Amino acid sequence: MQQIFAELFSGVVDMFSIAGLKCLVMFVIAGVLIYLAIKKDYEPTLLLPIGFGCILANLPGAIDAVTGAKVPAVLGESGFLSLLFNAGIANELFPVLIFIAVGAMIDFSPLLKDPSMIFFGAAAQFGIFATFLLSLVLLPIIPGLVAEGDSDMVMKLASAIGIIGAADGPTTLYVANHFQLKDYMGPISVAAYSYMALVPVIQPPVIKALTTRKERMIRMDYQEERCSKTTLILFPIIVTVVAGIIVPMSAPLVGSLMFGNLIRECGVLERLSKTAQNELANLVTIVLGITVGGTMVADKFLHPTTALILILGLFAFVFDTAGGVLFAKFLNLFRKKKINPMIGAAGISAFPMSSRVIAKMALKEDPSNFILMQSTSANVSGQLGSIVAGGMVITLVSMLLGG
Amino acid sequence: MKNLIASLLPLFMSASALAEDIGIIGSADGPTAVLVAETAKPSLLTNGLIVTAGGLCGVFLVLILFFFTIKLMQKILK
Numbered sequence: 001m002q003q004i005f006a007e008l009f010s011g012v013v014d015m016f017s018i019a020g021l022k023c024l025v026m027f028v029i030a031g032v033l034i035y036l037a038i039k040k041d042y043e044p045t046l047l048l049p050i051g052f053g054c055i056l057a058n059l060p061g062a063i064d065a066v067t068g069a070k071v072p073a074v075l076g077e078s079g080f081l082s083l084l085f086n087a088g089i090a091n092e093l094f095p096v097l098i099f100i101a102v103g104a105m106i107d108f109s110p111l112l113k114d115p116s117m118i119f120f121g122a123a124a125q126f127g128i129f130a131t132f133l134l135s136l137v138l139l140p141i142i143p144g145l146v147a148e149g150d151s152d153m154v155m156k157l158a159s160a161i162g163i164i165g166a167a168d169g170p171t172t173l174y175v176a177n178h179f180q181l182k183d184y185m186g187p188i189s190v191a192a193y194s195y196m197a198l199v200p201v202i203q204p205p206v207i208k209a210l211t212t213r214k215e216r217m218i219r220m221d222y223q224e225e226r227c228s229k230t231t232l233i234l235f236p237i238i239v240t241v242v243a244g245i246i247v248p249m250s251a252p253l254v255g256s257l258m259f260g261n262l263i264r265e266c267g268v269l270e271r272l273s274k275t276a277q278n279e280l281a282n283l284v285t286i287v288l289g290i291t292v293g294g295t296m297v298a299d300k301f302l303h304p305t306t307a308l309i310l311i312l313g314l315f316a317f318v319f320d321t322a323g324g325v326l327f328a329k330f331l332n333l334f335r336k337k338k339i340n341p342m343i344g345a346a347g348i349s350a351f352p353m354s355s356r357v358i359a360k361m362a363l364k365e366d367p368s369n370f371i372l373m374q375s376t377s378a379n380v381s382g383q384l385g386s387i388v389a390g391g392m393v394i395t396l397v398s399m400l401l402g403g
Numbered sequence: 404m405k406n407l408i409a410s411l412l413p414l415f416m417s418a419s420a421l422a423e424d425i426g427i428i429g430s431a432d433g434p435t436a437v438l439v440a441e442t443a444k445p446s447l448l449t450n451g452l453i454v455t456a457g458g459l460c461g462v463f464l465v466l467i468l469f470f471f472t473i474k475l476m477q478k479i480l481k
Binding site: 115116126246381393396 | 468
């Protein structure tokens with residue numbers, strides 16, 4: 001009788017153990033994510049599913065009637081979160097689908113009209129590599145984070161942590177998954193998506209610390225070159241071919257991003273374009289978010305590595321912003337027509353939030369200074385830059401590890 | 404801090420010089436030397452520098468190519 005009672009209420013019994021306490025901590029973390037999504041409106045489309053997925057992943061296992069063994073309800077072999085993980089993240093499908101949707105949403109015409117802004121998309125990737133190097137130094141020093149002597153794992157984990165700085169969730173997931181970092185997927189994706197949501201909080205103080213008011217008030221002429229329909233159609237095709245030849249590892253992401261963009265620009269697939277921008281984006285976001293949340297299992301998440309990943313991720317993000325601003329300031333040393341250095345900070349991938357934040361900051365300093373088009377150009381360049389950076393990191397690290 | 408400095412050493416040293424310096428550090432601070440020897444292998448940081456240099460050059464190279472592609476398209480399709 002007592003055994004039947006214990007089995008029937010095994011979930012309740014579990015909650016009074018150490019493992020149960022860990023689950024409660026995870027419920028609190030999930031609650032914070034859901035709170036940020038609903039109350040603060042921080043990337044609610046992602047943080048809410050991630051938070052709920054986290055709750056599901058930490059519910060106690062159910063007792064199997066036949067074997068008597070405990071089977072996790074959503075994470076077992078046939079649990080739906082495991083199925084979703086294997087179907088969409090383990091094979092890199094969800095990030096690719098997300099990029100088709102993102103491509104259909106992006107308008108490259110500001111960049112095509114003012115291509116000089118493309119270099120900020122490269123400069124704002126400095127933080128990725130700075131954090132990569134810092135992670136290589138820190139990960140082996142702190143005991144217990146990575147198995148002793150496992151330098152391959154250090155390289156892989158450092159790569160994924162660095163990419164967080166690009167503020168590009170799908171690319172971060174793509175890199176982490178490529179290196180089979182399933183145990184670290186939770187903290188890495190939470191860091192990537194949280195910092196994406198925190199662009200309006202993180203970027204302004206970094207920009208203000210690195211620029212003077214005079215610099216932030218620099219006006220920039222916007223000389224619109226004519227951008228033909230043919231250019232808009234050819235651009236995604238040429239970019240795919242060029243990136244695919246030079247960095248083959250970036251082909252899935254660049255290809256899907258540009259495919260989505262071609263659907264948008266071709267003018268004959270309006271129905272598909274709208275589907276990609278709405279239904280596809282929404283569906284994949286729902287399953288991606290809850291699946292990522294499902295990787296936040298207490299045993300793996302409540303670990304010093306998580307704190308380190310969050311700190312290093314923030315470092316990457318800050319240094320990506322700083323890299324872009326400092327690059328703009330460097331260019332200003334040689335230019336007669338100065339660039340507003342805030343534009344450099346828009347070279348990260350968080351589109352369109354970063355460009356809006358920069359344009360807003362410029363308006364705050366000078367209500368008649370409009371730099372939205374320039375910051376949008378830098379921002380879409382950042383989208384390209386972060387994907388290429390992800391592809392380069394995967395290629396080089398795989399090459400050095402002999403994989 | 405000491406550990407951090409010790410780990411950064413390989414960034415600036417060749418493998419052989421590192422081996423000698425590990426000995427020197429070891430005479431002053433055993434645990435740090437062990438840490439350096441075991442964790443901050445020069446190959447790891449050398450690889451890190453290769454990825455950093457190669458990655459940044461690669462990103463700039465690809466985006467420079469995009470820049471010229473756009474410029475060329477603007478010229479041709481004017």
